[in-house]
Amino acid sequence: MSTNMDVLKKLAGGWSQHDRFLRVTTPLGADALVAESLLGWEAVDHGGYRFQLTALSGNAALPLERLIGATILIEWRAREGSDVRRPVHGHIIAAERIGYNGGLARFRLEVEPWLAVLRQRVDHYNFQNASVLDISEQIFGYHNAGSVVPAWPTLTWTRNCMWGPANSYQDGPEEQDNFQKATTG
Numbered sequence: 001m002s003t004n005m006d007v008l009k010k011l012a013g014g015w016s017q018h019d020r021f022l023r024v025t026t027p028l029g030a031d032a033l034v035a036e037s038l039l040g041w042e043a044v045d046h047g048g049y050r051f052q053l054t055a056l057s058g059n060a061a062l063p064l065e066r067l068i069g070a071t072i073l074i075e076w077r078a079r080e081g082s083d084v085r086r087p088v089h090g091h092i093i094a095a096e097r098i099g100y101n102g103g104l105a106r107f108r109l110e111v112e113p114w115l116a117v118l119r120q121r122v123d124h125y126n127f128q129n130a131s132v133l134d135i136s137e138q139i140f141g142y143h144n145a146g147s148v149v150p151a152w153p154t155l156t157w158t159r160n161c162m163w164g165p166a167n168s169y170q171d172g173p174e175e176q177d178n179f180q181k182a183t184t185g
Contacts, residue, residue, distance in 0.1 A: 015058075023085070024055055025073040026092070027066060033057050033107065038074065040111075047119075051088065051111040060097065060105035067095045072111055091117065 015034055017023040022035040033055035040051030053074060072092050075085040094110035118139070127135045 021077050023073075023075045024053060025075075027070045028062060032059070032062065033109075035074070036106070038076070047116055048113040049088070049090070049111075050116075051090070053109045053111060054098075055107050055109065057105050057107060058103060060100045062097075062105070062107065064095045064097065064107075067092045067109065069093075069117075072109070074111065090114070093117070 016031055017034055020035065022038055024033055024035040026033060034057070035053060035055050037054045038051055039054075040049060042049040051074065053072075070092050072090055074088045074090070078084045078086045088111070090111040091114050092109050093112050093116055094108075096108050097105055098108050099106040127138075130138075
């Protein structure tokens with residue numbers, strides 16, 4: 001009898017993905033959706049990957065509009081008997097509720113890399129006198145996915161010569177010429 005009570009307590013306390021083969025994390029929380037199945041493909045070309053995730057939830061009224069375009073982490077066990085997991089980070093490009101029965105709702109999520117949103121654009125631009133990075137920044141900037149090259153701070157490098165720190169130089173156009181003249185005589 002105590003075994004049945006333990007099972008009921010676990011069910012009443014909600015579910016957890018801790019020991020599951022397949023785990024999913026969305027902006028709705030780590031346990032808002034529990035992965036049921038995963039179907040998809042990966043390739044070097046054709047956009048990288050596309051996965052169709054079927055997930056269960058105790059809440060049939062999940063806000064699907066919050067999931068469209070949101071990031072998702074899907075993990076599955078890489079090897080049986082270990083906790084090593086293979087992660088896939090992507091963006092949800094489609095979400096739908098496909099059923100509701102007995103207190104559980106079933107959802108289908110389509111997951112692709114963030115570059116897949118570029119397929120949604122239908123327009124034409126003519127770029128002149130712009131570098132590849134400038135063009136990429138402009139195209140990716142529309143989708144708020146970040147810049148192609150992160151805005152790292154500009155660093156000034158200091159090198160100590162063999163005669164000590166008092167004769168160090170700042171690595172820049174003029175300072176580099178001065179150092180070369182000083183070391184070559």
